[in-house]
Amino acid sequence: MSASKTLLSLTFEALHRSGVAEALRPWSQGLGVIFCMHSVQPDSSAADGFAPNAGLTSTPEFLDAALTMLRHAGYEFLSLDDALVRINEGRGTSPFAVFTLDDGYRDNLIHALPVFERHACPFTVYVTPGFVEASTEMWWLALERIIASATGRIEAGAVAADLDGSVARKWAAWNVLAPVVQEMPEHDQRQWIRGIAARFGFDLAALCREQIMSWNEVRKLAAHPLATIGAHTLNHFAVSRLPEEEARREIVLSGKSLERELGKAVHHFAYPYGNVAHAGARDFRLCAEAGYASAVTTRMGTVYAEHGKHLLALPRVMVSSKYAQTRWLKVLASGVPGRMNNLGRKLNVG
Ligand SMILES: [Zn+2]
Structure with missing residues (x-):
């Protein structure tokens, strides 16, 4: 367990056991919570434990336990549209929980849908058309796969990592390379991963086809x-790093592309990566101008009536194997970690 994961588990366990989260809940909870997930699949961790993107995955069993726990705790499962009505009304008799899943993983259809059906829980999947069409790069997963099997030197900007097949070198390489690649300007980042993929014979398009739903599958889910x-x-870019016209294109055309393929209107948007560094005030404005009814970030927090004026900058709470205990989800949904994160404020929308 990494140091940050240990600290996280200690913090959540302390908030749970001390009763602090429950005591503060009336003050901090707000109207409800929007959960953010990615992949939902049975545990398939690599035999050697090298799984740096494991934090993007939840098991179906975890999702099932989370939904059971939330229902017992009095949460009402709402679709995003119904949650917007609730936010605009500014009040509700019970807190709501909205489930969202980013990127369009095929396992959402195979493994998550049956769990949501069992609990009659609505959910939203945010789809990146470039992944569906295998025309853009899931760079983080590609980098994991390449490091997992490659030997030799990989350079990125001013850093380099040497791989010899050992698990220690794999982790060292990920820890050195991933932060640098994450911070590259969007087009440089994709050019870099295409270069590395070509060198090691890694098929980036095949990775998209393996991981992401086809249009037929997206249509099946949409129905x-x-x-x-x-x-x-369109391309899973951090929009705040793009010039305005390109950011607008990514925001507007991704919705249009989905509408064309699905034959129905698309009203909701999620900012890729979604934190302060990846989406800001200009991008919230672009989403408003594009006509979206809502847009979600990954800025941590619960939803308050005050968000009614900021529906293009909604907070979410990330759910993944990092929060292995469902009781920690209850702590997250209490709003206390979000308020701590936002220095006590309800809103973090600037
Ligand atoms: Zn994403």
């Missing part, structure tokens, strides 16, 4: 009464 499909840019 389900519990499912809503939202947009997630």
Whole structure:
């Protein structure tokens, strides 16, 4: 367990056991919570434990336990559209929980849908058309796969890592390379991963086809009464790092592309990566101008009536194997970690 994961678990366990989260809940909870997930699949960790993106995955069993726990705790499962009504009304008799899943993983259809059906829980999947069409790069997963099997030197900017097949070198390489690649300007980042993929014979398009739903599968999901499909840019770019015209194109055309393929209107958007460094005030404005009814970030927090004026900058709470205990989800949904994160404020929308 990493140091940050240990600290996280200690913090959540302390908030749970001390009763602090429950005591502060009336003050901090707000109207409800929007959870953010990615992949949902049975545990398939690498035999050697090298799984740096494991934090993007939840098991179906975890999702099932989380939904059971939230229902018992009095949460009402709402679609995004119904949650917007609740936010605009500014009050509700019970707190709501909205489930959202980013990127369009095929396992959402195979493994998450049956769990959501069992609990009659609506959910939204934010789809990146470039992943569906295998025309853009899931760089973080590609980098993990390349490091997992490559030997030799990989350079990125001013850093380099040497791989010899040992698990220690794999982790060292990930820890050195991933932060540098994450921070590269968007087009440089993709050029870099294409270069590395070509060198090691890694098929980036095949990775998209393996991981992401086809258009037929997205259409199948879109036809389900519990499912809503939202947009997630054309190329999974951090929009705040793009010039305005390009950011606008990514925001507007991803929705249009989905509408064309699905034959229905798309009203909701999620900012890729979604934190302060990846989406800001200009991008919230671009989403408003594009006509979206809502857009979600990954700025941590619960939803308050005050968000009614900031529906293009909604906070979410990340759910993944990092929060292995469902009781920690209850702590997250209490709003206390979000308020701590936002220095006590309800809103973090600037
Ligand atoms: Zn994403």
